[in-house]
């Protein structure tokens with residue numbers, strides 16, 4: 001299910017504009033034109049995030065926010081206030097009442113999307129409190145280190161290797177304990193698509209390495225490679241990266257460039273090993289040479305590249321996305337086996353044994 005975002009705004013043009021942007025990026029929006037309507041809609045739909053104007057007829061944003069905070073059921077919903085200008089007193093009042101942030105109109109699409117990404121996950125991140133402390137710590141660290149890594153790429157700096165390694169070492173503990181499935185489930189529905197996919201691939205690939213008998217140190221290298229395997233996606237425009245549904249041919253061409261970008265980013269970052277580059281650069285190569293970016297064949301892909309291709313495909317099939325339901329593990333394996341000549345059959349059969357045993 002896509003995230004539900006409530007937009008409370010009396011100006012119809014601004015409300016529709018914001019709604020259109022959010023729908024374009026795969027969110028579901030609900031609109032209200034004043035505080036009274038907003039409170040009714042909150043009861044009905046229990047949104048994941050609320051954008052709320054301050055000056056509105058009937059019931060203004062500040063009064064509405066105060067009422068939401070008093071509610072037993074809905075007080076945790078993050079509310080971002082919208083204001084025509086930076087009115088310090090009102091902003092201070094809104095923050096005091098528990099608004100998580102405020103945005104000055106006219107809104108900037110890029111900033112809106114960043115806010116949605118950081119605050120739209122409050123419910124999911126809260127549910128992590130039910131996991132083991134080490135898993136909670138790992139998930140919180142990995143969200144932060146993924147955001148930090150993307151920022152480094154944006155600023156043209158090397159990846160924060162030590163931070164990433166620390167996060168991955170906690171993940172290795174779960175892998176060695178055979179306790180990965182709860183992690184895979186815990187991130188379902190989180191908005192940061194690259195974080196979700198990377199973490200799940202890292203966990204699946206780590207379990208595969210552990211199953212094949214790699215020691216803890218080598219498993220850590222594989223897990224780190226999995227966590228970083230799609231870093232190049234940070235260079236892909238959001239309209240392509242977050243497009244709900246299938247990409248057209250031109251968009252797919254742009255998307256495919258992420259594998260080359262990943263290799264470039266990883267090679268420029270101190271601490272990253274050649275095995276990690278192999279995982280990042282070859283997870284889209286196919287045994288029959290039909291993959292990308294190099295069209296490598298058979299043994300030239302290397303064991304780690306071929307294992308990464310299996311973990312990456314399995315993650316994508318079993319993932320819950322705004323536009324698709326997860327496919328069960330058994331069925332996903334059948335689909336992967338039907339891709340004649342794409343995946344290494346020996347590794348795929350070992351992977352199949354792992355899935356049947358349980359991650």
Ligand SMILES: [Fe+2]
Nearest residue numbers: 229230283284
């Ligand atoms: Fe990829």
Ligand SMILES: [Fe+2]
Nearest residue numbers: 197229230312
């Ligand atoms: Fe991937």
